[in-house]
Amino acid sequence: MAYYTEKQIKELELLAVKIRKYIIEMLYRAASGHPGGSLSAVDAIVALYFAHMRHNPKNPDDPDRDRFILSKGHAAPALYAVLAELGYFPIEELYHLREINHMLQGHPVSLYTPGVEASTGSLGHGLSFGNGVALAGKLDGKSYHVYVMLGDGELDEGQVWEAAAAAAHYRLDNMTAMVDRNYLQIDGNTEEVMRLESLREKWQAFGWYVIEVDGHDIAEILKALDEADHKENMPSIIILNTVKGKGVSFMENNVDFHGVPPNEMERNLALEELDMLQKKLEASM
């Protein structure tokens, strides 16, 4: 088991705040995009890229790299910010998100952006794609691991369950899925739009090893990732209990910020809040 010191965890938490600030600024400048689901997904993506996965920004096509597939493609700003912070491409690109003649599309495209593994944005594809990567890894005797992040609203898509069956059928223990369980989708609460519960039991019934954690507790997430990596003979899924819009008070649990960017005043307020959080964290280190 990997062990992380309190200081290491604090550093990751600080990075997560930094990523959230990027996201707010990116969406404000793009004047469109999806804040809620980007902010809820940040902590898991930070944990994966900065502490857990084997990858190399200087060699994004390394055949032995671990793969992260953002199936909920609308959270692209979170992925882009992490990739830029790691040096996959210049930070400057972040501020041209969704701009014509620039690299960063509204939803991830594998062809255009170094570090992006799959083109997503139409929901429900990512787990199937990840299964393909995992099958190739088994076939080639590679030790890489595949991580797929799904939205909870995304689980309405039938293809997710086709993929869930297939991953268990092929005993893909090199696959770890994660659900960003923030309970909100565009038309409202997930349980009112299309009931998902009991989620844990559903995945278990499909043959998956299920772990449930606080999706904003980076130490917990890292522990869960480690546990999932070591589970043999079956795929694992981590249900990340999250808050949509996490980190910005007026966006938290507010479905209106699913696909609406902050205006200037909201952006200033959000950055102020995140600055305060950053200072608090720094003071505690």
Next chain:
Amino acid sequence: MGNPRNAYGEKLVELGARYPNLVVLDADLSKSTKTILFAKKYPNRFFEMGVAEANMMSTAAGLASCGKIAFVSTFAVFATGRAYDQIRMDLAYSQVNVKIFATHGGISVGKDGASHQMIEDLALMRVLPNMTVLAPSDATQTEKIVELMAEHKGPMYARVGRADVPVIYDRSYVETLEIGRGMIVEDGDDATIIACGTMVDAALDAHKILLKEGISTRVIDMHTIKPLDEKLILRSSRKTNAIVTIEEHSIIGGLGAAVAEVLAENSASIRFKRMGIEDKFCESGDPKDLLEKYGLTAKHVVRQVKKLLKN
């Protein structure tokens, strides 16, 4: 007679030896699509995906992203109809090396009825950027096209029918075949018949009948619908007085439509007719009877060529 499905299955086995990175996926139809031959020879590289076409298509894209040449097979109606968004996002948009080889295209599937008679697939695939669209005509040509599919990079769609079809070509004839270049199988001066897939044989029969009546026709086997051999179409429009297209597909969106676009945009002044299924669903029945009822026989082509030349 030969069967393009068998030709595909056997060629896959051969290619499996040549390309250690070739994998095959099927959706519970391997006995019909003949991928079962590959499955028996290379069980580790064959993935049975169950009746779940959408998942199969995206999984193939994932495999291809790791350097695999992924062949995906099922019936044409399911390959394109049930996995369109997956083909669009994960294959075409992402330009991955996935080859869809669909069988049971067209109405000659027969008794299963319109639910299984795919007459829109060429149209659906043709509108996708980056997608190559193929419709081989006989077993020999199918072999060659499957070989080329494995060689070429990028997403491709090929469809064949279910039934046995007469062998048109010998191996040496198709050796020079190139994707994107139509084949002049017979030549003549009065009219051009442009056919693809199962209809090439009917076009050749029509050619013979017309010749006896003193009408000489050029017959083009347009095995590649996209990229289309525009030059050959335009040259034929200048050489002959009429063009008839024929395909086991809707007249909307497929080969005939593609040829019409080329002719119109180049202001070709020529008598022209699309033959195919006339914007309707067909029905259960014996393949022969269906082709007769819906106007896809040599006799119908003969009648159409004569009608055009008379005007």
